[in-house]
Amino acid sequence: xxxxxxxxxxxxxxxxxxxxxxxxVISDRKRLVVPVITIYEVFKKMRAELDDDxxxxxxxxxxxxxxxxxDTILAKNAxxxxxxxxxPMADALIYATAQLYNATLWTMDKxxxxxxxxxxxxxxxxxx
Numbered sequence: 001x002x003x004x005x006x007x008x009x010x011x012x013x014x015x016x017x018x019x020x021x022x023x024x025v026i027s028d029r030k031r032l033v034v035p036v037i038t039i040y041e042v043f044k045k046m047r048a049e050l051d052d053d054x055x056x057x058x059x060x061x062x063x064x065x066x067x068x069x070x071d072t073i074l075a076k077n078a079x080x081x082x083x084x085x086x087x088p089m090a091d092a093l094i095y096a097t098a099q100l101y102n103a104t105l106w107t108m109d110k111x112x113x114x115x116x117x118x119x120x121x122x123x124x125x126x127x128x
Contacts, residue, residue: 032065
């Protein structure tokens, strides 16, 4: 199983330098776990930088994976992870979802860099 965080989705949708690396993981929909918080983050950013139609198209693509909604179990696990690892709320929810599904987390976010079961890809200097 794979979780793709918001930084990877945005790189993929923008056709960034690393989009091809992420395309294979994203296209494996049966193994793709999509935390609902990533839908929020991607939709918000794409609406702000592009337009509603682009944001809705991106979300439709994301919903082809296995969307995981926030429930009390996930919320408690994320809160524990946030306290233990000093992760911001959204990152803790994403990481907790990856752990819940025994998934690899694909990210460009340095908060996850040294955590287990993470495939970290550093951003280019001039990237977001």
